[in-house]
Amino acid sequence: MHSLLLLHGAIGAQSQLVPLAALLANSYDVHLLNFSGHGGEAIPAHPFSIESFAEDVIKFMKEKGLAQVSIFGYSMGGYVAMYLAKHHPEKINKIVTLATKYHWDEVIAAKEVQMLDPEKIEIKIPAFANALKERHLLQNWKDVLGKTAEMMKALGQHNTLQIEDYASITAPALLLLGDRDKMVSIDETINVYKSLPAAQMAILPNTAHPIEQADKDLLAYFIKRFIQ
Numbered sequence: 001m002h003s004l005l006l007l008h009g010a011i012g013a014q015s016q017l018v019p020l021a022a023l024l025a026n027s028y029d030v031h032l033l034n035f036s037g038h039g040g041e042a043i044p045a046h047p048f049s050i051e052s053f054a055e056d057v058i059k060f061m062k063e064k065g066l067a068q069v070s071i072f073g074y075s076m077g078g079y080v081a082m083y084l085a086k087h088h089p090e091k092i093n094k095i096v097t098l099a100t101k102y103h104w105d106e107v108i109a110a111k112e113v114q115m116l117d118p119e120k121i122e123i124k125i126p127a128f129a130n131a132l133k134e135r136h137l138l139q140n141w142k143d144v145l146g147k148t149a150e151m152m153k154a155l156g157q158h159n160t161l162q163i164e165d166y167a168s169i170t171a172p173a174l175l176l177l178g179d180r181d182k183m184v185s186i187d188e189t190i191n192v193y194k195s196l197p198a199a200q201m202a203i204l205p206n207t208a209h210p211i212e213q214a215d216k217d218l219l220a221y222f223i224k225r226f227i228q
Contacts, residue, residue: 003069009077012038013136023220033060049160050160058091078097099178174201175200176222
């Protein structure tokens with residue numbers, strides 16, 4: 001059975017992808033993981049980065065005896081998948097991304113970092129604060145947000161994948177974007193789509209950025225149709 005790895009987004013956890021995994025379990029050998037510092041995993045001493053999260057995937061694949069996988073990556077998870085396809089192409093079969101932010105600069109990073117202030121979240125969105133506490137179990141969710149903010153600042157100063165990097169990614173890729181996503185622009189998604197040698201793209205209707213709001217049946221349909 002084809003191996004499929006599901007990767008969560010920034011400040012997320014594998015638990016968010018369990019409902020989707022259940023819809024795919026009959027078609028694939030489905031795997032989930034928590035990136036370092038997420039979902040109860042120990043917060044590393046080194047900074048969060050796309051490179052270090054890619055190493056998490058490589059380590060996971062080695063532990064599970066997976067020589068090659070297809071990846072569904074939500075948001076940051078999709079960026080990690082693209083990084084792996086660029087630097088470790090032998091490990092990647094196909095990629096499906098949803099709501100992945102490809103373009104970063106200092107202005108964008110500053111805007112996103114403002115959304116990661118734990119004190120403001122506790123005051124203005126207490127339900128989200130409680131969800132983060134549960135999602136990261138024994139880890140301090142505020143530390144997770146802090147290290148994520150630093151990663152975004154670093155991406156703003158130097159985007160890990162430049163637009164020209166995508167031209168050398170040979171793995172077939174399907175880029176999905178919600179029509180109501182306020183974080184990821186259609187322009188940046190189209191730019192990457194046009195740069196990839198073997199890409200498809202689709203817009204999901206009535207879909208905002210949070211994975212919880214995505215139509216899981218529709219998402220599973222697109223994944224199955226593309227990966228087969």
